Amino acid sequence: MALALVLGLLTPSAGTAAAERPRDGRTADGGPRTADGGREEARLRALAERVVAAPNPNPGALLLARDGxxxxxxxxxxxxxxxxxxxxxxxxFRAGSVTKTFTATVVLQLVAEHRLRLDDTVQRLLPDQVLPGNALSGPPVTVRQLLNHTSGLYDYIDGLLPHFRTLDQYWPREQLIGIGLAEPRYFPEPGTRFRYSNTNYLLLDLIVERLTDRDLRxxxxxxxxxPLGLRxxxxxxxKTTIDGAHVHGYADVTPLLPDAPGATRYDVTGFSPSEAGASGALVTTADDLARFYRALLRGRLLPAHLLHRMLTDTVPTTGAAAPPAVGYGLGMYVYATDCGLAYGHGGSAPGYLTYVLNSRDGREQLVAHTNWNSFTDTGIDKDxxxxxxxxxxxPGTVKP
Known part of the structure; x- marks a missing residue:
């Protein structure tokens, strides 16, 4: 079973409510408070309590909603x-694959600067990665196909377990790419179907570095x-530690460290983010994520035509795991919700699970986070x- 996938599946759990109370007629972050603001916070708190309700082992949960x-x-x-x-x-907290939207935004900015084209091939951009018999020695793979996961390239995460030694081990990008390219493609012809692969985004990382002479960070x-003030x-x-006040992540590490004390409730906060790199190493907060997606969807980071392509150059995600994604664009999922389509991404990191939903104009937003995941596919993440x-x-609202 894929290491990152099993690390990212949710098993909800027990806990007590700890919502911050608004003061002086304003929300906890200083924003304006509506007449029904207290009712809305009570509703969100009740939903968070549902996620951590007994008998499940999930330590904590957070829901952040923005409406204008x-x-x-x-x-x-x-x-x-x-x-x-x-x-x-x-x-x-560690945001996992939500990082992919950030990486994709940098790539599309290079397209806007005419330093890159979506139809450029990996083989032309990274000729040193094309070796006899590896996955890039076959039909050409384009930048677009890396962005929307239609390259067919093997996900290096699927091959990590034999190389695993300790939670804090450093994973060189070249080693991870090598694992991904050493295996046959999931399907021979790029662009014919969707298959999520973290290898795609490590190759994009390398392309960004080659074109700009600067690393992705x-x-x-x-x-x-x-520019966005994401402090x-x-x-x-x-770095395996998280600077400043942070959420601790927990997982059942029995498949990796069967002799670890308290293996089913193990603190994995120190899991090395190098395992994810450009596909999932971001550390952030709920407010910063909401600020990023709102700025992106309102056109502050990309010209209109490239933002449009990011959201509409989608491929069907039939067979993808819950939640119900109906398409994947250029670093952005399209989700089917009860109130219409939402745009954003999910993120799974060891011990953490995050989702971001946004209306097309970025006005309506929801960031959800919890600090537990399991090594077994229980399907409870649907809850x-x-x-x-x-x-x-x-209720009854259709998002723009």
């Missing part, structure tokens, strides 16, 4: 079991983090989806 300029949130359970720290909306900081967002590849979809959808 109005913000509401609800939390439940704990961010740190050992210290008993309550879950809070301002705590940092520097590009993210200069192009996205600094709590970082891209730490070599998490059900809870935070309710946080996104007002």
């Amino acid at each position: 300029s109005h913000h509401s949130h609800g939390t439940a359970g704990v961010a740190d079991r050992a210290a008993g720290t309550p879950m809070r909306r301002d705590l940092k 520097t590009n993210l900081e200069r192009r996205i983090f600094a 709590d967002t970082s891209y730490p590849l070599a 998490f989806w059900a809870a935070f979809q309710q946080g996104y959808c007002d």
Whole structure:
């Protein structure tokens, strides 16, 4: 079973509510408070409590909703079991594959700058990666096919387990790409169907570095983090600790470390983010994620024609796991919700699970996070989806 996939599946759990209370007629983050703001925060808190409800082992949950300029949130359970720290909306966490939208945005900015074309091939851009008998020695793979997961390239995550030694081991990008390219493609002809593969985004990382003479971290900081004021967002590849106040992530590590004490409730916060790289190494907060997606969807990061392509150059995601995605664009999922289509991404990192939903104009948003996942595919993540979809959808409302 794929290591990242099994690490990212949710098993919800027990905890106590710990929502921050608004003060002085304003929301907890200082935003304006509507007349029914207290009712909305109570609703979100109840949904978060549902995610951590007994008998499940999920430590904590967070829901952050934005409707125009109005913000509401609800939390439940704990961010740190050992210290008993309550879950809070301002705590940092590992965002997993939500990172892919950030990486894709940098790639599309290079397209806007005429330094790259979506139809450029990996073979032309990275000739040193084409070796006799490896996956790139076959039919050409384009940048577009890396972005929308139609390359067919083997997901290096599927081959990690034999190489695993410790939670904090450093994974060189070249090693991970080598694992992905050493195996046959999932299907021989690129562009014919969707198959999610983290190898795609490590190759995009390498392309960005070659074109700009700067690593992806520097590009993210200069192009996205600094312009948007994402002060709590970082891209730490070599660092296994999280700076500042943060959520601790928990998982059942029995398949990896069967002799670990408390293996079914193990703190995996120190799992090396180098295992994910450009496909999932981001550390951030719920507020920073909402700010990024709103800026992106409102055209602050990409010209209109490329933003349009990001959202509409989609491929069907038939067979993809819950939640119900109906398509994948250029680094962006299209989800089917009870109140219409939503745009965003899910993110699974060891010990963490995050989803972001947005209306097309970025006005309506929901960020949902929980700090537990299991090594077995229980399908319980559908309950998490059900809870935070309710946080996104007002009854009877169709999002723009």
